[in-house]
Amino acid sequence: xxxxxxxxxxxxxxxxxxxxxxxxxxxxxxxxxxxxxxxxxxxxxxxxxxxxxxxxxxxxxxxxxxxxxxxxxxxxxxxxxxxxxxxxxxxxxxxxxxxxxxxxxxxxxxxxxxxxxxxxxxxxxxxxxxxxxxxxxxxxxxxxxxxxxxxxxxxxxxxxxxxxxxxxxxxxxxxxxxxxxxxxxxxxxxxxxxxxxxxxxxxxxxxxxxxxxxxxxxxxxxxxxxxxxxxxxxxxxxxxxxx
Amino acid sequence: xxxxxxxxxxxxxxxxxxxxxxxxxxxxxxxxxxxxxxxxxxxxxxxxxxxxxxxxxxxxxxxxxxxxxxxxxxxxxxxxxxxxxxxxxxxxxxxxxxxxxxxxxxxxxxxxxxxxxxxxxxxxxxxxxxxxxxxxxxxxxxxxxxxxxxxxxxxxxxxxxxxxxxxxxxxxxxxxxxxxxxxxxxxxxxxxxxxxxxxxxxxxxxxxxxxxxxxxxxxxxxxxxxxxxxxxxxxxxxxxxxx
DNA sequence: CCAATATTTTTGGCATACCAAATACCAGAA
DNA sequence: TTCTGGTATTTGGTATGCCAAAAATATTGG
Numbered sequence: 001x002x003x004x005x006x007x008x009x010x011x012x013x014x015x016x017x018x019x020x021x022x023x024x025x026x027x028x029x030x031x032x033x034x035x036x037x038x039x040x041x042x043x044x045x046x047x048x049x050x051x052x053x054x055x056x057x058x059x060x061x062x063x064x065x066x067x068x069x070x071x072x073x074x075x076x077x078x079x080x081x082x083x084x085x086x087x088x089x090x091x092x093x094x095x096x097x098x099x100x101x102x103x104x105x106x107x108x109x110x111x112x113x114x115x116x117x118x119x120x121x122x123x124x125x126x127x128x129x130x131x132x133x134x135x136x137x138x139x140x141x142x143x144x145x146x147x148x149x150x151x152x153x154x155x156x157x158x159x160x161x162x163x164x165x166x167x168x169x170x171x172x173x174x175x176x177x178x179x180x181x182x183x184x185x186x187x188x189x190x191x192x193x194x195x196x197x198x199x200x201x202x203x204x205x206x207x208x209x210x211x212x213x214x215x216x217x218x219x220x221x222x223x224x225x226x227x228x229x230x231x232x233x234x235x236x237x238x239x240x241x242x243x
Numbered sequence: 244x245x246x247x248x249x250x251x252x253x254x255x256x257x258x259x260x261x262x263x264x265x266x267x268x269x270x271x272x273x274x275x276x277x278x279x280x281x282x283x284x285x286x287x288x289x290x291x292x293x294x295x296x297x298x299x300x301x302x303x304x305x306x307x308x309x310x311x312x313x314x315x316x317x318x319x320x321x322x323x324x325x326x327x328x329x330x331x332x333x334x335x336x337x338x339x340x341x342x343x344x345x346x347x348x349x350x351x352x353x354x355x356x357x358x359x360x361x362x363x364x365x366x367x368x369x370x371x372x373x374x375x376x377x378x379x380x381x382x383x384x385x386x387x388x389x390x391x392x393x394x395x396x397x398x399x400x401x402x403x404x405x406x407x408x409x410x411x412x413x414x415x416x417x418x419x420x421x422x423x424x425x426x427x428x429x430x431x432x433x434x435x436x437x438x439x440x441x442x443x444x445x446x447x448x449x450x451x452x453x454x455x456x457x458x459x460x461x462x463x464x465x466x467x468x469x470x471x472x473x474x475x476x477x478x479x480x481x482x483x484x485x486x
Numbered sequence: 487c488c489a490a491t492a493t494t495t496t497t498g499g500c501a502t503a504c505c506a507a508a509t510a511c512c513a514g515a516a
Numbered sequence: 517t518t519c520t521g522g523t524a525t526t527t528g529g530t531a532t533g534c535c536a537a538a539a540a541t542a543t544t545g546g
Binding site: 257299300301311315329330331332335408 | 526527528529
């Protein structure tokens with residue numbers, strides 16, 4: 001066997017233990033491919049095109065400059081996430097959710113968020129709760145949310161994520177984020193709708209008030225009803241989004 | 244469509260061509276490996292051994308009779324599920340949850356199940372709700388749950404899964420099942436504990452009654468509080484289970 | 487010209503080989 | 517014996533090649 005290679009071998013030095021930073025773990029191609037593909041899938045508007053979107057292993061490997069192996073592993077991970085579905089000898093298809101599935105997901109979101117609200121009333125600090133108002137400080141009666149839908153939509157998502165985070169429950173945070181990723185595709189067309197945007201802000205503020213008052217039951221109810229309202233809205237008005 | 248493949252029947256050589264049954268779709272090795280490994284992980288008592296359990300790709304591939312490729316893909320899937328964690332150049336370790344994580348998961352479970360209860364009160368059929376009692380028909384004052392812990396524990400899990408299923412929400416069902424898989428490892432030592440088993444049955448019956456009464460708020464509350472009770476129990480008494 | 491069929495191409499599934507990092511192991515020096 | 521340096525081994529990561537099924541395309545018979 002050939003001699004390996006010298007590591008370093010500082011002659012006489014006694015540099016000892018200074019500044020030996022942990023070398024970058026540097027994520028694997030598998031994980032890089034996973035992140036890249038996930039972002040690409042989330043970025044594309046899969047509901048805009050009439051025919052289903054397909055992925056090609058070889059094309060992707062060439063595109064990302066790696067072999068098929070890490071690509072396939074990334075695909076397997078994405079399939080676990082429910083973003084794609086590989087059909088043997090047919091192809092890899094980007095999953096499109098039906099309206100029913102989206103409504104179902106939003107209901108689960110409501111369940112998780114109401115539990116988060118419940119926990120927050122017993123553990124979160126007052127200042128952290130109050131800080132939730134900052135997400136909407138740019139909106140008021142002189143600057144209505146419905147006149148800045150895109151901007152308000154961003155603040156909306158950020159608010160919900162910050163809310164969940166206050167629960168200090170990693171499980172609730174992760175599960176909710178997963179759901180939001182799936183629902184996000186509809187966000188532009190549903191959560192951002194003007195007619196619903198108008199009622200959204202007051203409901204958010206009402207949730208914050210209940211949290212500050214440490215009213216567990218009320219906070220839970222308001223958080224739940226708010227998101228269930230979104231579910232009902234999508235169920236009623238989301239028809240045109242689906243083939 | 245015509246026969247895509249020839250059923251070659253050369254005059255001279257007559258043997259062969261028999262018993263070439265059209266093998267079914269037959270899941271891939273990747274999926275087989277995934278199922279096999281998942282079952283193996285769930286079956287082992289990862290909290291019994293002091294040192295962490297490791298998996299070896301090559302050993303597994305030899306064990307299952309397939310190459311490393313499908314094994315690695317299965318591992319990637321299991322990692323997405325949170326069952327294992329691969330450390331580059333170190334190994335694949337079966338993840339052990341801390342008590343805090345388990346409590347956190349049970350809280351999420353409570354959130355999902357209370358939402359399921361809510362939905363059930365508005366959509367499920369009376370007979371299906373009543374049928375939930377059957378899971379406990381073998382228990383009563385002449386046959387106490389705490390005297391048949393193992394058996395009652397099975398009925399307990401089955402009841403909860405049946406309950407969630409009644410919501411007819413695939414998302415709630417899937418998310419809850421995922422959680423149950425992770426929590427299951429503790430089931431024998433926590434859910435099955437005698438002191439808690441005693442109060443479990445009446446609570447279950449109370450949930451069913453609220454469902455039958457179509458009392459949405461009460462059913463939700465009872466379902467939530469029941470499972471939150473388990474969370475509190477584990478938080479208080481599950482100390483000895485963790486290193 | 488059309489339909490049935492044969493052929494080529496495409497595509498995911500799987501096996502294998504090699505690499506580099508991390509570790510285990512061992513011989514030799516003090 | 518113990519410590520040290522280095523080599524061999526282990527282990528996950530990645531690239532490649534081939535296979536079979538299915539789709540796409542070409543071909544042929546009427």
